[in-house]
Amino acid sequence: MPTLDRHDDVFVLDLGDGENRFHPDWIASVDAALDEVAKATGPRALVTAATGKFYSNGLDLEWLSAHTDRHDEYIDSVHAVLARLLSLPVVTVAALQGHTFAAGAMFSLAHDFRVTRSDRGFWCLPEADIDMPFSPGMSALIQSRLAPRTAHEAMITARRYGGSDAESAGIVDRAVAEDAVRSTAVEIAGAQVSKAGATLGTIKARLYGPALASLHGTAAPRD
Numbered sequence: 226m227p228t229l230d231r232h233d234d235v236f237v238l239d240l241g242d243g244e245n246r247f248h249p250d251w252i253a254s255v256d257a258a259l260d261e262v263a264k265a266t267g268p269r270a271l272v273t274a275a276t277g278k279f280y281s282n283g284l285d286l287e288w289l290s291a292h293t294d295r296h297d298e299y300i301d302s303v304h305a306v307l308a309r310l311l312s313l314p315v316v317t318v319a320a321l322q323g324h325t326f327a328a329g330a331m332f333s334l335a336h337d338f339r340v341t342r343s344d345r346g347f348w349c350l351p352e353a354d355i356d357m358p359f360s361p362g363m364s365a366l367i368q369s370r371l372a373p374r375t376a377h378e379a380m381i382t383a384r385r386y387g388g389s390d391a392e393s394a395g396i397v398d399r400a401v402a403e404d405a406v407r408s409t410a411v412e413i414a415g416a417q418v419s420k421a422g423a424t425l426g427t428i429k430a431r432l433y434g435p436a437l438a439s440l441h442g443t444a445a446p447r448d
Contacts, residue, residue: 226241226250226251226254227239227240227241227251227254227255227258229258229261229262232411233415234267234268234269234270234415234418235269235270235271235272235411235414235415235418236258236261236262236265236269236270236271236272236315237271237272237273237274237407237411238255238258238262238271238272238273238274239273239274239275239276240255240273240274240275240280240281241275241276242275242276242277243277243279244279244281244282245275245279245280245281245282245329246281246282246283246284246285246286246288246329247281247283247284247285247303247306247328247329248285248288249285249288249299249302251285252302252303252306255306256305256306256309259271259306259309259310259313262313262315263313263314263315267421268418268419268421269315269418269421270315270316270317270318270414270415270417270418270420270421271313271315271316271317271318271414272317272318272319272320272407272410272411272414273317273318273319273320273332273336274319274320274322274406274407274410275320275322275323276322277323278323278324279323279324279325279326279329280319280320280321280322280323280324280325280329280333280346281325281326281328281329281330281332281333282324282326282327282329283326283327283328283329283330283331284303284327284328300360301442303328304360304362304363304440304441304442305440305441306332307328307331307332307335307362307363307366307440308335308362308437308440308441310332310335310336311335311366311429311433311436311437311440312426312429312430312433312437313426313429314421314422314423314425314426314429315418315420315421315425316337316338316414316417316418316420316421316425317335317336317337317338317414318336318337318338318339318340318410318411318413318414319332319333319336319338319339319340319410320340320406320407320409320410320411321333321339321340321341321342321346321348321397321406322341322342322346322403322406322407323342323346324346324347324349325341325346325347325348325349326347326348326349326350326351327349327350327351327352327355328363330348330349330350331350331363331366331367333348334366334367334370334371334396335366335370337417338398338399338410338413338414339396339397339398339399340397340398340399340400340401340406340409340410340413341388341391341392341397341399341400341401341406342388342400342401342402342403342406343387343388343389343392343400343401343402344388344402344403345387345388345403346387346388347385347386347387348385348386348391348396348397349379349383349384349385349386350367350379350380350383351383352380352383353380353381353382353383354383359380361439362436362439362440362441362442363440364380364439365435365436365439365440366436366439366440367379367380368436369433369435369436371394371395371396372394372395375394375395375396378394379394379396388400398413399413
C-alpha cells in the first residue's frame, strides 16, 4: 500500500512495489496522503514514486470484474483522485521508474512534472487495444496535459513510449538514468516548495477548469 514520508519540504508518496493498480483501498490510501499534504502548512511539494517494475498499471480490472455492480462508483473514485491531484495546491512531480500504463499514465499526467528513466520502461494509454474507451473525464485530462498531436497518437494508436521518446513527445519533462529518477524528481520539487498554498490551488483550478469539471461530472464554468 502507498506510504507517505517527508524529507525536509518535500513529501514523497511511494505508491508501492507491485503493479500499483487502482484497488479501492489503494485509492483511499492515496487520497488520505493527499489530504495530509494539502493540510500541511509552509513550503512543501509532493513527489510520487514507486519501486519495482511498475509505477502503476492502472485500473484494477480483476476487482472491477468481480464487482460489476459498483462500476460507476469505482470510476467516480478514480476520477476524484485524478482531479484531486490535478488541483492539489502544491507542485507535484511523478518519478516514473517503471511501466506507467492506462489510468497509471493518466495519474502521471495529473502531476505538474514527470521524470522517467531513459533506458527501460514504457508510458502507454492502451485503451484502444483493450477495447475500453476513455471516459469523458479521462479524455479531458489527457487533452489538457498533452499537445494535440501527442494526445491523438497516444490515445488512437496505444503507442508505447520509451523514456527518450516520451521526453521528445512532451509526455515527460526529463528522461534520466534509472538511479537518478527519484532524486531528480525530488530536486525539481524542492525548487518549487515556495509555491505551495491557496494561490497555486486557484491557478490550477482555473488553468484546468474544463478538465476538472469533466472529471467531477459537472458542466464546465463559463469564467
